[in-house]
Amino acid sequence: MSKGVTSQSKDYAKWYTDVVQKAELADYAPVKGCMIIRPYGYALWENIKSNLDKMFKDTGHVNAYFPLLIPEEFIKREAEHVEGFAPEVAVVTHAGGKKLEKPYVLRPTSETIIWSAYKKWINSYRDLPLLINQWANVIRWEMRTRLFLRTTEFLWQEGHTAHETAEEAKAEAIKMINVYKKLAEEYLAMPVYVGTKTENEKFPGAVETYSIEALVGDKKALQSGTSHYLGQNFAKAFDVKFQNKSNEQEYVYASSWGVSTRLVGGIIMTHGDDKGLILPPKIAPHQIVIIPIYRDDSDKNKVMNLWKKIETTLKEKNIRFKFDNREELTPGFKFNEWEMKGVPVRVEIGPRDADRNGVVTVRRDNREKKFPSLEEFLENITNLLDTIQKDMFSKQLKFREENTFDITNYDELKEVVEKGGYARTFWAGDSELEDKIKDETKATIRCELFEKTKESGKCFYTGKDSEVQVIISKAY
RNA sequence: CGGGAUGUAGCGCAGUCCGGCAGCGCACUUCGUUCGGGACGAAGGGGUCGAAAGUUCAAAUCUUUUCAUCCCGACCA
Structure with a gap:
């Protein structure tokens, strides 16, 4: 790669x-x-x-x-x-x-x-x-x-x-x-x-x-x-x-x-970000990837013993994991590769971790690095995956809220289309008007919202009273 | 279908103008040293230069034809 x-x-x-x-x-x-x-x-x-x-x-x-x-x-x-x-x-x-x-x-x-x-x-x-x-x-x-x-x-x-x-x-x-x-x-x-x-x-x-x-x-x-x-x-x-x-x-x-x-x-x-994919734990093919680090046989023995203690528990907890023990690649290369593939949690196990009976964990979504003991790690891993799942959703919800703009006239719609995101407004126009707006702005009415922010309002284009609240945006 | 660009090793490209042994980087193979953020050295393997026809002693390079892909528009989950 x-x-x-x-x-x-x-x-x-x-x-x-x-x-x-x-x-x-x-x-x-x-x-x-x-x-x-x-x-x-x-x-x-x-x-x-x-x-x-x-x-x-x-x-x-x-x-x-x-x-x-x-x-x-x-x-x-x-x-x-x-x-x-x-x-x-x-x-x-x-x-x-x-x-x-x-x-x-x-x-x-x-x-x-x-x-x-x-x-x-x-x-x-x-x-x-x-x-x-x-x-x-x-x-x-x-x-x-x-x-x-x-x-x-x-x-x-x-x-x-x-x-x-x-x-x-x-x-x-x-x-x-x-x-x-x-x-x-x-x-x-x-x-x-x-x-x-x-x-x-x-x-x-x-x-x-x-x-x-x-x-x-x-x-x-x-x-x-x-x-x-x-x-x-x-x-x-x-x-x-x-x-x-x-x-x-x-x-x-x-x-x-x-x-x-x-x-x-x-x-x-x-x-996703500039380092590649970021996958939600619930659907990630590998929820965690474990990367062993060692230079000689004595290190390797220590690390493999540590891994054995981890593997059993991960299986018991039904966690989808990948143990990346490819010998020909350096740890740094693997870090980058699994980041590209969006694995939610990276676990590093090296001689230093074996000595203190712990691991290093790094979250893909916010890059947070921690040094838990083995016991803490195994006890919290399921929670950690849940937390990542929730944090990823919260982050995107915030992103969407920050990029949804209530508009009251056509110029404001054009501004929103220009900078990206959703324009939210009431709508009383017809099919022809919708076409015209599409021609002029490239944006379309994505849907008439089930969950409105308020019961009724004035249509941003026609000025008529309406009970239909819509979101408008450019779309894929 | 319109406008623009590109086809050379698995990938990314140089070479094309001005014809003369088909190259570079990454990847790949073997061996050795490495290994906590994309390791290093040595030795190797890999090509119908998108395709066809033509010009020429000689074509990746020039001419003609053709095919394909990508980007921008019109269509859409």
Whole structure:
């Protein structure tokens, strides 16, 4: 691994791609816009995935798998859906050495193929709710791509639920966006705003879209998860009816929701610094890294004896650790390498520590160095990881608060867009006005906030009274 | 698809203007000394100079064509 990365202040975009590659999260693939997720990056995704999957199970969802290939005709059934996705779907036209009579699209999302199956599975209100999730890859042909943030192929999960009533389906969508908020805040240490997308920004085919919006290191918004109340749009497109309790045929109400490998990009940009990644302990592939230091065999024996005492306890405490005993590298090199990879705690054990029966610990997030006794260390390590997790969240929450500005007019919006961060204000404009603002400032309404700072106020642009409070920012 | 740039060892680059043995740094291999913040020495290995055609005694270098990638815009989770 070569030295260092481009500094954030010099070139944030370059810093980002440097970190992704030098921390060995991902590499470029031979296909434009695609990436190879390397073992360290995949381990990170697996940790996100396993925590989230548990939350899905806890909320009554089950996993299934639907095909990658979707009959092209399916995508076209829902008018808004086809219009929204047409530019970015890849189509398979040839197979088996022949041109296909009916082409397939590579799924950009699975609503259509899933609802074609739901038609077969749903007959009565007794079949509802149907709460299915799938972990899958999807393909969206984007014009411009960036590792993790926007790739042609990406990994995600998509939940697709079917319900008896509009209220229930909508409640499901809101429940799941809050699951995402919990994931982001408690596991990824990323504070997020939660709200409703405007008509301009919502998912094609949805009645309403909800999102979580993070604020990353260069003060731009990152949409990190979405959840949709689909109404009866897909049920109508695929003719999915059920017999309700009054013995009538009725279209089913739906929700869908997803988060993707984009979250990995969010973690990198939320926490990283000029030394590389900083990972939250709950999802870090290695929560601590232990680096032995010795020069001769007698030192080595002492250090290895110390390590044996540590290893057993770490296993008992279920801590994910890495013992880096590579002989050919100096400790200094390893310090830098594991800092690049964002391991939350570094533990140094050398002859001096062995002599006093202690260790040296260094936190990645604030670089705090301590010299605890072995006993203190083993007793406090779990607490230390918890503390780091909380401190990382607090730091980012403070950063977000410092970069959220309440505005009252258009000039103030332009100022906020100029310096970065969120502009928070009331909004009474329409779709056209939103487009105009986007054209003029490059900023968009990220969402209409669920949690408003006050009940109502005046729209910053039209001056009309409004009960809709929004955040506006440039976004990834 | 428009505007800009770049393709030479795994990575980063020099060499191209003015044609003449394909180089440098890092990484890699072996041995020895090192090891508490990116160690040092010695000896090695690694190339279809993006691709094709042309000019020439001779092409990384000149000409033509072509492909790819990156950055800036329009699209997007």
